[in-house]
Amino acid sequence: MTPTTLTFHKYQGTGNDFVMLDDRNRQFDEHDSRLVRHLCDRHLGIGADGLILLRSHPEYDFEMVYFNADGFLGSMCGNGSRCTVAFAHYLGVIQEKATFQATDGLHEAHIDADGLVHLRMQDVHGQQDVEGHGVFLDTGSPHLIRFMPTSSLVDLNVFAEGRAIRYSELFRDKGTNVNFVETPVAADQPWQVRTYERGVEDETMSCGTGVTAVALAASRRGAVSPVHLRTRGGDLRVSFDARPDGSFTSVYLTGPAVRVFGGAIAL
Numbered sequence: 001m002t003p004t005t006l007t008f009h010k011y012q013g014t015g016n017d018f019v020m021l022d023d024r025n026r027q028f029d030e031h032d033s034r035l036v037r038h039l040c041d042r043h044l045g046i047g048a049d050g051l052i053l054l055r056s057h058p059e060y061d062f063e064m065v066y067f068n069a070d071g072f073l074g075s076m077c078g079n080g081s082r083c084t085v086a087f088a089h090y091l092g093v094i095q096e097k098a099t100f101q102a103t104d105g106l107h108e109a110h111i112d113a114d115g116l117v118h119l120r121m122q123d124v125h126g127q128q129d130v131e132g133h134g135v136f137l138d139t140g141s142p143h144l145i146r147f148m149p150t151s152s153l154v155d156l157n158v159f160a161e162g163r164a165i166r167y168s169e170l171f172r173d174k175g176t177n178v179n180f181v182e183t184p185v186a187a188d189q190p191w192q193v194r195t196y197e198r199g200v201e202d203e204t205m206s207c208g209t210g211v212t213a214v215a216l217a218a219s220r221r222g223a224v225s226p227v228h229l230r231t232r233g234g235d236l237r238v239s240f241d242a243r244p245d246g247s248f249t250s251v252y253l254t255g256p257a258v259r260v261f262g263g264a265i266a267l
């Protein structure tokens with residue numbers, strides 16, 4: 001029987017916002033990209049950068065299935081993962097610790113006494129310099145990093161600049177997320193990041209896999225773990241161990257994850 005309303009929860013992590021569905025009984029049709037797009041529509045639906053299904057998993061606490069606002073399955077989502085951990089806690093699926101499956105494999109996470117979610121990312125193997133573009137890293141999602149001159153980020157047209165790179169010949173087929181970064185002028189200041197997201201095809205307030213990629217790329221430019229990053233939607237922290245071979249292990253993304261509201265939408 002087709003339900004006439006769909007119960008949802010709305011979460012945000014540093015302003016990267018998600019429609020969250022309790023899909024433990026696997027009722028949601030993950031091929032219904034039209035419905036996902038509709039639910040993420042800020043005018044006609046609920047409005048979000050993406051939609052996430054929390055599903056039961058035979059071995060781990062849960063599985064996270066992430067869709068971009070364009071309606072299609074995305075790759076790993078760092079802010080969305082932190083929100084899903086908070087949602088699992090809200091539902092009583094976990095206490096403070098979680099293990100869960102995402103598109104890039106197993107993750108572990110915990111919620112600290114301040115409510116911040118610490119999320120372990122996959123190890124990252126290397127980074128490539130992309131001639132004329134910047135540095136490319138895969139932190140579960142593809143990220144291009146472009147380091148910018150001091151004070152240039154505030155007036156940057158991230159939509160136009162990011163879009164031009166994302167649809168350039170090099171990235172057109174698979175797409176990429178694009179992060180613009182300002183190096184802090186003093187060591188106690190945060191690295192500032194603005195991100196154009198593939199699949200949302202717009203600037204978002206924050207991108208978790210993006211700031212993770214930025215922190216790792218910044219470690220080649222003097223940043224020391226834990227790295228403090230500032231997005232338009234708030235602050236995040238990334239810690240890691242850098243290996244001599246250029247890879248990174250024990251990579252953690254830490255930041256807030258907030259339930260904003262819940263409701264039911266007519267279908």
Ligand SMILES: N[C@H](CCC[C@H](N)C(=O)O)C(=O)O
Pocket residue numbers: 016068073074075076077078079080141142176177197198199200206207208209210
């Ligand atoms: N906002 C997400 C990234 C989503 C990646 C998505 N845009 C894709 O490339 O499929 C994050 O916090 O990590």
